[in-house]
Amino acid sequence: MTRKVEFLYNLHLFLEQQLSGEENEILGDDRSDLISEESGEDLFADNFERDYEAIDELDRYEAGGIDDDEENDRELTVEQRQRAEREIKRRERERRRRLGQELNEESDLEEEDSSLIGLARKGKRSKIHDDEIGMDDESDAYIKNLGDTQGHKIADWVQMPGPHNEVIRHFKKFLRTFKITTTTVGGTNKPIYREALRRLVQEQKQSIIIDFEHLMSVDEILAFFLLGAPEQTLKIFHEALTELCFELYPNHRSIEKELFVRVSNCLQNDNIRDLRVEHLNKLIGISGVVTTSTGVLPQLSIIKFNCQKCGFILGPFTQNQENEIKPGSCPECQSNGPFELNMEETIYRNYQRVSIQESPGTVPPGRIPRSKEILLLGDLCDMCRPGDELEVLGVYRNTYNISLNIQNNLPVFATIVEANYISTREDKISFETLTDEDIQEIQRLSKDPKIAQRIYASIAPSIYGHEMVKKSIAFAMFGGESKNPGGKHQVRGDINILLCGDPSTAKSQFLKYIEKTAHRAVFTTGRGASAVGLTAYVQRNAVTREWTLEAGALVLADRGVCLIDEFDKMSDQDRTSIHEAMEQQSISISKAGIVTTLQARCSVIAAANPVGGRYDPALTFMNNVDLSEPILTRFDILCTVRDIADPVQDELMARFVTESHMRHHPLADENDAEQNHVVPNIFNVEPMPQEIFKKYIIYAKRRIHPRMTSIDQEKVAQLYAKLRRESLVTGSVPVTVRQVESIVRIAEAHARMHLRDFVNDDDINVAIQVVLQSFIDAQKYGIMRTMKKVFQRYLTYKKDNNEFLLFLLKQLFQENLAFQRNRYGADRVASAGAAIKISEEDLKSRARQYSVLDLKQFYESPLFRSHGFKYEDKFITQVL
Known part of the structure; x- marks a missing residue:
């Protein structure tokens, strides 16, 4: 062996001994002799190229190290590959466990050991501990008690390498092992989140929903971290979910680069107007109605830049919500740019902003409804639209807004909620509030032969009389069944009502009662609502200069009731704007380049006063209310409320009012209430408690969908022909084919009151009676008496x-x-x-x-x- 080769060999041994911790005594004082160029063989002598000639006897592999078995060359199946990967991971974990035990059994090193052996051994131990276990010696003590932050803030603690890895391990274990007992026969423990992860991959989704109560029951430390530092903890949860999914389903990596964890059932809803400084950077839950919504835009998530001078790719850089990421200098050519965004390798995510406003029923009297901007990212985009009532769970953050600082001359920050989980409130209210006992009580009440009278009596029980008005409101609150044949033309099922009559006849009180009782009600007045305030309007955002669409009262009342008081005080132009909403139940917008259609599937219940202040029975209904024919035909029921002087009725009403005041006094007890209860209601039945009544309406509207099969169509046809003939003679309220549709809707609402799945003749007869009564009450006094005799057999049905x-x-x-x-x-x-x-x-x-x-x-x-x-x-x- 030549001196040069010997030098290279000794150098290799030296480096190997440094890593293994053995004594390094190969190099001595003759080190200069080892590297001296004076001695040794010249490798570049003459004919040195012959060293690289091919030699068949030597240029071949040893037969002992080659596996020529054809069976081993076959391609592994997916199951075999996964089984092999699991075996390799198991061996790696076992090796790490044995290595950790060996390190713990070693004795402590002597202090200030100057020998090379001690330094190398100590370096090796530290390196193996950091690389294999994933944390340093100092953090190892903390991991034994993850909840002990040792004085650190939670946000800082969870970002340290040791706790970060431990949180990932805990959350992975929760996703893999959490089980819940199924309700099937012989209930079994089912890993629900493993199943949710499988559905995520199968349906190619981007997130799973976990229940906070499940996390709290298994790992209180993770729940504590989630509430204390939600932004940092959720990022770790996303990372853990992504790693676990790619470990179990490696092919999903090519579909989604990042997965998200959505947390539900976490907090009670806070009011938007109660958000303060102490809520910043905390997890909050709020609810409201969506008023505006921007389009879905691509937002930079992970950025890469190209250096235009040398072509080097800089990055990746993670973009945050506050500041724009800009590279400083190129590490390749040390230039300061210019830099160009690498469009191919940059990763984007969906971005959308919506504004939610306090629900109409939760705004304190005399206050302006507050609103808050919600930031939707990823798969949360386009899950809501204007008019939807949302429950939002997210992080309350502050953002720097230049316009606020210019306006206030102070460092003022705007606030926004970065949503983690959203859900429509309508879905939750359907059956979550109904217990099994409530459903049994509702079904028991429906078997009462006088259930319809009990429902009528339960409408505004503090108002005496007004039988026709209470019946009409009951039909409107239950509603008919909407139809959409072929998805091309929608026929409304909601019932519209117009109350017109003398002052002091409780018209506004009826509207206020509906606002408190109906599931979703929006109250407005004729003078307080404009055309765009009722429908929708387009405005430009002051910061982004983007046109946005804001919903009006009819859109906000979608799937509910829109209440309009002082209907006669509206201008003709404003009333014209709601024609489409009352019949087609949609609002078409074509302004500022925005052409769209919004849903307004709601009942319209309006109250109006006559032209002269009091209703004149000598005039027709159209002359009393001064409304056009198109708007009148869109109301299914016209209720004429008159204040007629009747000594007996006046006395009963006065006694009823005084009795009501006595019973509802704050200091009154049950005995006083029973003693003072003298005047019965006009239906002579006991009304239902209001809480049960509200649940009865929810159950009927969600579960019961009555159908029309075998009804007396000839009766309806003959009635329509008679009404058309009488309307032409009297010249009062016009009768159109909409009256036939009104009969169908009222019949379906009457069947829904009884929780029937089919409409029978009884429902049709009641509907005919209500429509006829509405038509006859709108006539002049002389014609009214004549028509009551003509249609008497319909009016006296089942009375x-x-x-x-x-x-x-x-x-x-x-x-x-x-x-x-x-x-x-x-x-x-x-x-x-x-x-x-x-x-x-x-x-x-x-x-x-x-x-x-x-x-x-x-x-x-x-x-x-x-x-x-x-x-x-x-x-x-x-x-x-």
């Missing part, structure tokens, strides 16, 4: 004879009262103790005309006594 006899008895008393006032004077008749008597024969003769013969049951009914009537010696007396 209690007691109610009908009460109506006849009231007519007799009104005629007798008018006669007495004309003969004796109004003062004498109204004096204390004055009474009016009606002969029983007069009532019998009038009831005989309508085939009612038995009056004894009527005299004994509570309806007869509650209206102040007494029967003695074949005379009926009513005390004024």
Whole structure:
């Protein structure tokens, strides 16, 4: 062996001994002799190129190291490859475990050991510990108690190498091992998140949803870190999920580069107006209605740059939300640019901003609704649209806004919520609030033969009378069934109502009751709403200069009820804007280059006052309300509310109001309430509790979808023909084919009240009765009396004879009262103790005309006594 080769060999041994920790005594004082060029063989002598000639005897492999077995050359299947990879990983873990035990068994090194052996051995131990175990000696003590941050902030602690790796290990274990008992027969423990990961790969999704309560029950430390430092912890969760998915499904790496963890069921919702400084960089939950939404834009995630001078690729750089990443200098040519964005290797992600506003029912009186911007990234984009009610879970962050600082002359920061998980509130309210006991109670109530009367009585129970109005509101709250044949033309199922009548008849109180009871209701007034405020409007963002679409009241009330008070105070132009929304239930926008259609699937319930202040029965309905024919035909039910002076009804109403005040006093107890309860409601049934009533509506609208199969179509056709003929003669409310659709919708709503899946003749008859009553009440007084006789068999359908006899008895008393006032004077008749008597024969003769013969049951009914009537010696007396 020559001196040069010997030098190279000794150098190799020296480096190997430095790593192995053995004594390095190869090099001595003659080191200069080893590297001396004076001695040795000249490798570049003459004919040195012959050293590289081919020699067949020597240029071949040894036969002992070659595997020529053809069976080993076959391609492995996916299962065999995965099995082999798992075996290699198992051996690697076993090797690391044995290595850690050997290191723990070594004795401590002597202090200040100057020998090369001690330094090399110590270096080797430190290197192996860091590389193999993944953390340094100092952090090893902390990992034994991951929750002990040793005085560090949680955000800083989880980013240290040791805790970072430990959090990844804990979260991977949670995803792999968490199981939940299924509800099937012989319930088994099922790894739900392993199954969720499999569905993620199968459906090529980008995220999975974990329940915070599941994480809290298994690993409280991770839940504590998530609440204390959500931004940093969620990044680690994303990293752990991505690693675990690519370990189990390596081919998914070519589809998605990064996966996300969405956390649900974490926090109670906070109000938008309650967000303060202490919420910054914390995990919050808020809810509201989406008002604006931008388009989905690509945002830089991981950036690479090209140096235009030398062509070197700089990066990757991770782009954050605050500042734009710019490279300093090129490490290849040391120049300061210029740099160009590498479009091919740069990674983008979806980016969208939406604004949510406080739900209409949660805004305190006299306050302006607050709004907050929500940042949607990744697969959260395009999951909502204007009008949707959202529940958002995300990190409350601050962002630097130049316009705010210019405007306030102070370092003021804007705030934004970076969403981690969003869900529509409508989905949650459907059945999560209903327990099994509630469903059993609802089904029990539906079997009551008087369930319809109980529902009517439950509508605004603090308002006396107004039978027609309460029925109409009940139909509107339950609603019909919408149809969309072939997905081309939608027929609405929502019922629109117009209340018109004298002042002080509780029209606004009915609207306020609906606002508090309906699932989703938006309340507005005629003077407080413009055309764009009702539909939608387009505005330009002050910062981005981008045109955005903001939703109006009808869009915000999608799948709910839109309440419009003072409907007559709106201008004609504003009323015209809601024509499309009331019939097609959509709003078309074509402004500033934005051409789109928004959904407005809601019932419209409006209240209006007559033109002269009071309703004049001598005029038609159109002349009283001064509304155009197109807007009137879009209302299914027209309720005429009149304030008629009736001594008996006025007394009952006054007693009902005073009793209501006494029962609802803050200091009143149950005994006082029972003693003061004297006046029954007009339906003579017990109303349902309001909480059960709300759940009954939710259950009926979600579960019951009535269908029309076998109904008497001839009856509806004949009725429509008669109504058309009468409308042309009277010239009052126009009758169109929309009245036929109204009958169908009301029949479906009546079937839904009874939780029936099919519409029967009873539902059709009730619907015909309501539509006829609405049409007749809109006529002049003289025509009204005539039409009641023409359509009497429809109007008296399934009416209690007691109610009908009460109506006849009231007519007799009104005629007798008018006669007495004309003969004796109004003062004498109204004096204390004055009474009016009606002969029983007069009532019998009038009831005989309508085939009612038995009056004894009527005299004994509570309806007869509650209206102040007494029967003695074949005379009926009513005390004024």
